[in-house]
Amino acid sequence: MERELALEMVRVTEAAALASARWMGRGNKHEADGAATAAMRAMLDTVSVKGTVVIGEGEMDEAPMLYIGEKVGSGSGPEVDVAVDPLEGTELVAKGLNNSLAVLAIASKGQLLHAPDMYMQKLATGPALKGMLRLDDPIDTTLRLAATVLRKPMSDVTVMVLERERHADLIRTLRESGVRIQFLSDGDVAGAMAPAFEESGIDLYVGSGGAPEGVLAAAALQCLGGDFQGRLLPGSDAEYERCLQMGIPDPNKVLGLPELVGTDDVIFAATGITPGQFLPGVRYLSGQRAETHSLVMRARTRTIRTIKAQHYLPNKPYLQNT
Numbered sequence: 001m002e003r004e005l006a007l008e009m010v011r012v013t014e015a016a017a018l019a020s021a022r023w024m025g026r027g028n029k030h031e032a033d034g035a036a037t038a039a040m041r042a043m044l045d046t047v048s049v050k051g052t053v054v055i056g057e058g059e060m061d062e063a064p065m066l067y068i069g070e071k072v073g074s075g076s077g078p079e080v081d082v083a084v085d086p087l088e089g090t091e092l093v094a095k096g097l098n099n100s101l102a103v104l105a106i107a108s109k110g111q112l113l114h115a116p117d118m119y120m121q122k123l124a125t126g127p128a129l130k131g132m133l134r135l136d137d138p139i140d141t142t143l144r145l146a147a148t149v150l151r152k153p154m155s156d157v158t159v160m161v162l163e164r165e166r167h168a169d170l171i172r173t174l175r176e177s178g179v180r181i182q183f184l185s186d187g188d189v190a191g192a193m194a195p196a197f198e199e200s201g202i203d204l205y206v207g208s209g210g211a212p213e214g215v216l217a218a219a220a221l222q223c224l225g226g227d228f229q230g231r232l233l234p235g236s237d238a239e240y241e242r243c244l245q246m247g248i249p250d251p252n253k254v255l256g257l258p259e260l261v262g263t264d265d266v267i268f269a270a271t272g273i274t275p276g277q278f279l280p281g282v283r284y285l286s287g288q289r290a291e292t293h294s295l296v297m298r299a300r301t302r303t304i305r306t307i308k309a310q311h312y313l314p315n316k317p318y319l320q321n322t
Contacts, residue, residue, distance in 0.1 A: 001078055001108060001265050003298065008047045009104050009269035010294045010307055015318055016040040016086040016102035017271035017292055018311060021282035024274055025096030032093045033057075036086035036102055036273075039318040041065045041072070048077035051106065054114045055083035055212045068114070081112040083216050089187040092274055099187040099276040104269050105219035111262030113215050113255065114246045119233040120211035124192040125204055127225040135229040135254050139170060139206065143177050146204055154178045160191050161207045170207055190276065192217035196226035200277060208233060218260035220268045223297035223304070230255045266299040279306075288313045 019039035023032035037057055044051065051073040057063035066072070066084055073080075082104070087093060089100035105112070123135045123142070132149050133142050147154045155178050161167055163183040174181050182202060184191045188209035194202035211232055218228040232251045234240040243251035253259075271294040272279030283291040294307045313319055 001080065001106070001267065003301075005047070005049065005106065006267050006269070006296050006298050006305070009106065009267055010271070010296045012040055012043045012047065013102040013104050013269045013271040013294060014292050014309060014311070015043040015316070017273045017282055018290060018313075018316065019319055020087050020093055020102070021273050021290075024093050024281075027094050029090035029094035033087045033090050037063075037066050040084060040086040040102065040104070042318045044072040044082070045074060047073050049073035049106070050075055050077060050079045051082040052080075052109070053084065054081045054112050055085075055105075055215050057084075057086070058117065079109040080106045081109055082106050083112055083212070083219065085189065085213065085216055087273065088189050088213070088216075089273075091186050096274065097185065098274055098281075099184075099190050100273040100281075101187070101190055101270045101276065101279065102273060103189055103216050105216055105261075105266060107219070107262055107266045108264045111264055111266070112219070113248075113260045115211040115215045116232070116239065116242045116246050116248075118211050118235065118239050118242075119208045120214040121208050121231045121233055122192060122214055122217075123204070123206055123229045124195055124217060124221060125227045126195040126198070129195075129203070130225065130227040133227075133229075135231060139173050140177055142204070142206075143174075143179055150203060152203075155180070157203050158182060158201055159204045159206060160184055160194055160202045161205070162186075162188065162191065162209055164207070167207050187276075188213040189217045189220070189270075190278065192228065193220045193224070194277065196221055196224035197278060215260055216268075218257055219266045219299075220270075220297065222257050222261050222266050222299045223268050223302065225302060228257055228260065230260065267296070269294060269296040285310070
């Protein structure tokens, strides 16, 4: 993929962030998500790619745009897989809470897993633990090995997990092990990325979350030099059959980075919507301007860029109805 696409992807996530940020704290997650999706869709069509959405807002009959299988881009340029989450953390925006993002990843055609919309068991680490841990191991074994590799006492190891009722047994085991726990209310992609940023203080991300978000997180960790392992968790015969229909012959298999995002180049971009651990949110300035902060990364070069931009809002046609 052309390296210029990295900056084009930032324009796309900026558009989604600007469109949804107006809905912060207004209690309507559907309007916020709709605004982000429409803006992201409009901006994607200005990018010189022949894109196919493989991770999106749902099936064609569930989503009016950015549905799985939808063609995006200008129709010229390279063929790419596109994974999107126009508003990662809809509840966070609706409630005015931190850490919501507009997120996008692209890779050469055929690289990104077509992940069904179901839960995925996840284990994410930073570069220091890459290749050292196994999703199949009991969590207490994983914690002891992580502490040994990181040369930390168990009491200094910090684990992030979504605060969900389904994680009650996992959380109990984490507490019994003596590790520190940081809970996440929402924002599965940002949570999985956290161990790859030393300043986050997070060593591991564990638990289950959405499979589509797992592919996006894997794309980010591929760029960051971290590691990600996932296993789909079909909850019914229908979900198991859905995996088979989407080309996943063994839904119980542990999926590593090669299975999730391939081995070729990947570009990942994110823009903060509400203030977050890695990226400030959209900030409104005088003179009908707004400020955004974005992160864009490329796996092939391992270049990580942070971009601060100011936008003159009257010149953004996709914002006129938000």
